[in-house]
Amino acid sequence: MSQSTLISNLIEKGWFYQENFFTNEVVDKLVKECNSRSFFKAGIGKCRSIDENIRSDEISWLTDNEYSDSVIKYISFIKELSNVFNRELFLGLNDYEAHFATYPVGAFYKPHFDNFRGKNNRVITVIIYLNQEWTDSDGGEICLYGDNKKILLNPTGGSILCFISSDILHEVLPTNKERMSLTCWLLNNKNII
Ligand code: OGA
Ligand code: MN
Numbered sequence: 343m344s345q346s347t348l349i350s351n352l353i354e355k356g357w358f359y360q361e362n363f364f365t366n367e368v369v370d371k372l373v374k375e376c377n378s379r380s381f382f383k384a385g386i387g388k389c390r391s392i393d394e395n396i397r398s399d400e401i402s403w404l405t406d407n408e409y410s411d412s413v414i415k416y417i418s419f420i421k422e423l424s425n426v427f428n429r430e431l432f433l434g435l436n437d438y439e440a441h442f443a444t445y446p447v448g449a450f451y452k453p454h455f456d457n458f459r460g461k462n463n464r465v466i467t468v469i470i471y472l473n474q475e476w477t478d479s480d481g482g483e484i485c486l487y488g489d490n491k492k493i494l495l496n497p498t499g500g501s502i503l504c505f506i507s508s509d510i511l512h513e514v515l516p517t518n519k520e521r522m523s524l525t526c527w528l529l530n531n532k533n534i535i
């Protein structure tokens with residue numbers, strides 16, 4: 343990874359996206375892991391209440407007891423990434439939360455922020471896409487709302503998207519094909535040293 347591009351993109355536009363960030367082999371293993379897990383309807387906000395008019399994906403949270411090789415490697419990647427952000431941007435990241443997400447055909451996630459500035463602890467969102475074959479007609483793009491413009495990105499397998507959780511309004515457009523991703527939030531829990 344070009345760490346300097348990652349850092350400069352985050353500073354300048356608030357997000358970073360790169361295709362083929364992970365090899366097919368890594369993606370394959372994460373897809374197998376994803377297919378072997380139990381999923382639950384995703385909730386919204388602190389109470390995690392379910393509203394399928396806002397989001398209709400299903401999720402599977404990573405826990406403290408993850409034994410699969412692919413997830414262990416993923417967690418060490420996330421920790422290394424947190425170290426890079428702490429070193430370069432002094433973000434004080436000291437924890438993470440992560441889930442696999444599947445969007446069945448027709449599912450979407452309406453425009454939202456992952457965090458409201460000062461309200462909670464999510465600092466950076468990191469999404470890895472797990473859809474090996476994806477074409478424009480499959481829909482399911484992630485749409486980032488910038489200043490007066492929209493950026494549409496395909497959830498192509500092996501791509502990574504990082505953005506500042508409190509700054510980037512985003513949405514998942516309805517998907518025409520089952521869509522899989524692995525999302526992590528890098529946290530700054532201020533009261534934990
Ligand atoms: C989320 C989210 C986007 C995606 O889970 O908060 O916005 O592309 N996911 O999966
Ligand atoms: Mn989000």
